[in-house]
Each structure stands twice: as structure tokens, then as C-alpha cells.
Amino acid sequence: MNQPRPTLPLGQMLLCGALIVTLSMGIRHSFGLWLQPITLAHGWSREDYSVAMAVQNLVWGAAGPLVGWWADRSGAFRVLWLGALLYALGLVGMATTSQHLPFVLTCGVVIGLAQACSTYAVIYGVVGRNISAAQRSWAMGITAAAGSFGQFLMVPLASTLIHGIGWSPALISLSMAALLIGPLAFGLRESARHHAASGGPSVTDAAPLGAGAALKEALGHRDYLLLTAGYFVCGFQLAFIGVHLPSYLKDHQLDPGVATTALALIGLFNVLGTYAAGSLGQRLRKTWILSFIYAMRGVAMLAFIAMPLTPISVAVFAATMGALWLSTVPPTNAVVAQMLGVRHLSMLGGLVFFSHQIGSFMGVWLAGRLYDATGSYQVVWWLAIVLAFAAAALNLPIREHLQPARRVVTA
């Protein structure tokens, strides 16, 4: 392999990448806590707040490939700085606006863009370019586990802030925390020479493809499309369970403390599962890991709805789903890098993530709609189970090795 010498020290790259993802994913994960205080303060309905969150998720996904293209082209440093500034601006907007449209623009559009600029796809581009293929999955596991830890940490932290200083100052505090992403980006600043030299040649020994050609190649690549379809299911399941599980437990007259414990267990096992998936990706075929994760989600959901609902069954389900929560992130991105190279990893990873976000949108929206239509979540649970086994089947035939077309590309 003709891999260029990495310019970023491993510890610096992983520490800064992990802290950035901890902040960006953590802040985003706490937004549910502001639903009640903000809607009460402005006299809005829950739907008003939900619209802004739905817009945020879609903007995050839709902007991902474009932001990824920019990060692949110019390096992650400027993109992360823009993400930090947009995150802070959006949070200040959330804290200060009392009109719905500006709220949708700040909380939805601005923060959605900020998330696209500061989460996995951008960080993984740097990690992919600066680490050997043998260590890539493990390094991606570390970064994803940091994002999981951020989600785990930020919920009680944001709750303490809201109760301690009020919802609006709490948002201002988070905006200052988001600004830290900027200085941390210095730890991921690649030299222009290395950035230009990395990617295609290191993986394929062929002339590097341009972004348009890489996109065209990816969209015509059967295995990339299968991976993208599987990731849609991931988004669907996580959004459905994350948003609707507390209501499901409440519908079955379980104590609110059970939902809190479930949330804590999901957070705790999410960190462990994400790291484990990344580490296992070094030793096992990553598409088998993905198949296993999706199949186990199906088994866990099937057992959960088939057995009597008790605090114990909820705890076991939460721990199992937690271990499988973001564990799809490292193997999915590592497979993209392995199949299509690292030169356009942020853009191609961002495109796969767009599918995840459409799945998230469908998971939240369809679950609510089917609940209103049928009076229960039963249909959605079965849909999520069927999709889990379908995703497991979709990932099995994916070939991780490089495709012959990549090897014969000419300059």
C-alpha cells in the first residue's frame, strides 16, 4: 500500500475528535428536555416544537453529503469552526426567540447545519485519512463511543442546568460549550499536502476520483446501496424507540422511574456496545457485525412485546437495545471507507447518514400516525421487527473488499 505518512498523532486526533462528538451529539440529545419549558413559556403546542426538531433532523441529514464534500475537499478544520459558530448561534436563537418561525430557523435549520458540520461524518473523514486500515474500525469505535457518552452525560447535565438556572440561561450555557468545538478543531487540522495526498492512492493504487465521479460510483455500487438501505432501518428503530418508548411504558401503567432507568441503561450500554462494535470490526467481517446487530434488535423487540411488561423486562430490553444503539456507526463507516476509499469518506458517509435521518423521521412520524389510527404501538413494533430482519439480510451479501472498477480508474 502506498499510504502517506499520517500527520496527526493518534492520541491528539482521537481525543479532539471524541470531545467534539461528545459535545455535538450530547447537546443534540438533550433537546427533548426543553420541550416542556419552551412550549409552556411561549404558549406553543408540542407539535410546534416537534416541527422544529423534525426540520433539524432532516437538515442534518440533507446537509451531510454537501458538508462532507467540503470537508473532504478543504479539510475538517474550517467545517468544524463553522459548526461551532452555527451551533452557538442556533442555541442562542432557541433561548431568545419567542416567535415560531425564527425558532424553526434557529433550532431547526441552523442547528441542523451545525450538526452536519460537527458530527461523525466530518470527524470520520479525518480519522479515515490519518489512520491505517487495520486500526480504522477501532478508532471509529472510540469516536462513536465518545458520542454515545456525550448523549449519556448531557441528559442529566442539561436537566440539572434547567432546574438550577432556568431553561433560557441553560441554553446559553450550552451555546458556550458548543463554541469549544472551534478550539478543539485545531487538533484535527491536517496539513494541506497530506490532505491532498491521502485517500485514493493509499487504498486503491489508482488515480483518485473526483467528488462527482466518486458519488456516481457509489450510487451505482450495489453494496453501498445495500448498506444505505440497512442504515435507514437503524434510524427508523432508534427514533421510534427513543421518542415513543416512554409513552409506551406510561400506557402500560409503569412507574415513571422505570422509563428513567431504561434511559440510563440505554445510555450506559450504548457506550459499551459502540466501543465493542468498533473493536470487533478489526477482527471480524464488519458486515457480519452489522447483520448480527440488526438481527439482535429484531430478537430483542420480539421478546419485549411477547413477554409480560415488567420493570425487569424493560431493564433487560433497555440494556440490550443500548448495546445495539449506535453500535452500527463504526462498522457502517468503516465499510464505506473499505469499499470506496477514504478520499471522499465524509461525503459518502454523509450520504449514508442521510438515509438514516430519513429513517429517523419516518420512525417518529409513522409511529405517531399509526398510534393515532390504531390506538396502540403494536403495528409499529411489528414493522420495526420485520425491518430489523430485513436489514440483517441486506447486510449479509455486502462485500467489503474494493471493487475492480476502482482499480482501473485512469487519471
Next chain:
Amino acid sequence: MSADPSHRRPAPLLRPLIWLAAAVALALVFGWYLSPHFIVEMAGRFWSCI
């Protein structure tokens, strides 16, 4: 694997410390969910000590 020394994984002696720090952090946050007031009070006392 990369031959660059800066790209070696942490030394064997450092690994248990990293795992210990991670375990303590996870346990504290888990406790924060289950008993938020206790953890906030403990954090306040720790802060006042330093």
C-alpha cells in the same frame, strides 16, 4: 498497521488506567440518572475541596 510510533495504541500500563477512568465516569453518570441530587451534592463537595 502504521509504522508511525505516534499511531501505536496506548501502552499496556496506561490501558488499565484509561479503562478505570472510563468506568468511574460511566458509574457517576449512571448514578446521576438514578439519584440526581446525590450526585450533584457529591460534585459540589468535590468542587469545594479543590
